[in-house]
Amino acid sequence: MINTQVLPSDEPFLRRALELAQAGVGLTSPNPCVGAVIVRDGQIVGSGTHTYAGVQHAEVLALEQAGDRTRGATLYLNLEPCSHQGRTAPCADALLAAGIRRVVCSMEDPNPLVAGRGFERLRAAGVAVEVGGLAIEARRLNEAFAHFIRRKTPLVTLKAAMTLDGKIAPPAVGAAPPTGWITGEAARAHAQTLRHASDAVLVGVGTVLADNPLLTDRSGLPRRRPLLRVILDSHLRLPLDCRLVDTARDDVLVFSLSPDVDRKATLEARGVRVETMAASKMDSRPDFTGILRRLGELEITSLLIEGGALINGSALVAGIVDKAFLYFAPRILGSSAVPFLLGASFAHPPQAPYLHHLRLHRFGEDFAVEGYFRDPYGK
16 A cells, blocks of 8 residues: 655654655665664654665664664655665565564665565565655655666766757857856756766767866765766767866766777777767667667666757657756847757657656756656656
């Protein structure tokens, strides 16, 4: 039985578990973010946050902190306790051994190895289990994990900042590249939180040539592994003196169609990884499906596309984008400015990509639209 209502007495503790889980963003991938709170006689007696490097799950950390006060207590957490042997023993067994009598949880684990079995094990032993409170927030927090554990490829988010007339950069003046930010400081700071929550960021070499970006996580928050900076560069035009190459520490990955052996060796000697990608069977666009498969093999659970107009168009035409986060500034640049999309055209509105479950965000005078092209929890 799914209980989607949170009792007034339960909500503060379940929300605290979600806050603890949120603290694991950037630290748990490829595992999910999980927070746990143990309550006895209305008081928190134990809590825990899972981090990949820490190995132990949030439930076990909370049990250890609570000690002998776990008997007859209630456990609050955002994700179903595991019931299988992984890097650690099943958490469901640990809860039973500790004498937990009630579990209030936001959602079932999307991992097919768990998928309700943890709840079944607890109920079979007489533990009261209530599921569904704050489920929307909990699902959003672990959407990349859910997508990855089911498909073995990263959740792909297309991020862009543009004007009200859909332009991502002003027109170039002569040989000089466009200058100036589209959005304000608050929106740009929020964009760094998207990078922090991602395992990898992707751009095309055209963006590197035009902007010479670093593509680093500048949120100031800790992360377990460096943000992987992925460059699509068909002919290895990546400049040896660009900031990406200067700062590469095995965290820059270039996909190329037919790399020059000597230039590949030079880049790899500078700490840049170079891999050959195939072209799409339909045209000369990158084979995004193959790229995502390879990133999945590297345990990249989430990919943020921050490319230019051509990359944006190619990704949407390829149908590999799961989610979009589009920032808008109250500016108008006009017809000669750089558009959000190039190389993408949909003849009829019903054929065009459609965003569902929209959320609107305000950042001062700027705003953003967040939505999904497909459900990360779907099959």
